[in-house]
Amino acid sequence: MKILVCISKTPDTTAKIAFTDNNTKFAEAGVQWIINPYDEWYALVKALELKEADASITLHLLHVGGTDSEPVIRKALALGGDEAIRVNAVPTDSYSVAAQIAAVAKDGGYDLIFTGKETIDYNNGVIGGMVAEMLDLPYIALATSFQLAGTTATVKREIEGGEETVEVQLPVVVSCQKGMAEARIPNMRGIMAARTKPLRVVEPVAAENYTEVAEFGLPPAKAGVKLVSPDNVEELVRLLHEEARVI
């Protein structure tokens, strides 16, 4: 059984959001990069749990990105996994990244492909679905729990107004979110081991870009808070009713 976990990198959650080159590029100077939380806390940790339960499982991490991504890939390997693969292409468009992931997945014959729910920088949440379609596999989006018995997966997923449990045969693509697993902190042994784990670099397949960011911008700043005394809560409700018109 082979599992592939798709890992992306994002700016740290407290990073200052600014743009350069006439507002066409994210200003990367001084930014700390982290593993996208959904990929780390939920997709990767769930895969590790599966491997811990069944030692015959092979677990590969996959990242599409340039050389500068390698520290983040090593961080992920410190949590666990047998080896990492980096497709040597700087991601610019969901479709082309999905095409790279699909190509690696096809070659490797994986039974289970995990992605995060979305990256917290571009907030797309589309790559898992694209990969599934490219590979003609079922796709369970927004999973909150995952169990495996043989080749049958039982997955809980978010639906409108609640959750639903579904059963599916492997191979399958699953996008992971909160509930799947509990976040872990890498230990010293993991960090040491990660240094010597294989990090395979593969060249990208030809893939078109379908979209491109033409311009970034920042939303207008808020006008400032109107404070109301705790002894006059009725005034707050009056403001919400008459001024803001939201009650």
Next chain:
Amino acid sequence: MSVLIFIDLVDGQVKKAAHEALTYGAKLAAQMGTTAEGVVLGSEVSSDLGELGAHGVAKIHQVSGDGFKEGDAQVFAKVVADVAEATGADVVVFSNNTSGKAIAPRVAVRLKAGLVSGAVALPETDGSFLVRKNVFSGKAFAKVSVKTAKKVIALNVNSFTIENGDGKAEVVPFRAEVPTSKIKVIGSNKTTGKVSLTEAEVVVSAGRGMKGPENWGIVEDLATALDAALACSRPVADAHWRPHNEHVGQTGVAIAPNLYVAVGISGAIQHLAGVNRSKVIVVINKDPEAPFFKAADYGIVGDVFEVLPKFTEAVKKVKGVA
């Protein structure tokens, strides 16, 4: 040439998110000088589909059959793409809700179409095709240029105002080959009756300042008075005080209600990232230095345990239910 809108059904009903997508698609069609059509999958529909013409769609293609019961995105995507091809649609519009998130990426691949998910405004269509979406969890926006002939857009929930005219839509059957679902639903757990968090117009959210799960009664009272959905901060869900599907923020659910009331939440940057698109933010916190006040429209510096019951009473009075 046309715009095709996927009409999502929730328990056989057309919900708010679908009405938003229909209004958006119809306006986009008008802007492009073409027509808007809808597609609905499944036979068990309790809403009147003809009425959806009020949003400006002329025709609705209905694919009947039982093949959609399992909610298999692979099946939905194949059929939606078939309808898009048969009707010559240039743009396919989804709501970016739980169904849209699963289906839209697959349809985009099938149609070789560029996809923008999380759109918040109508595209700019003179010459180029630029779609505005939120990025960096609402801390910024991007205009994404779609370079393909066909396009797919997934519209964020609560970011487009529903409009109604007096049109009627013609509902026509569409015959499609519906593949067998590869997934099987074996159980569900729905908070029926309650508004879903992402669609809610008012959200009441509480954090660690509540001290413990046993104190949520006053939060629920306010939510009931406001007809609001409940949310919470991450540590609250991590401590299992509240279910994880109520966790909002950068790593939880992102929401954009008209009114967001935050009580006993400090307003960490990761929390704000999921709620900063709310139209009006009210913060109740005993610490005047709490960062949340900087992002708020209205605030009370005070103790939640004193302020909340008064807040609930005042709301009931205004709503005339006390």
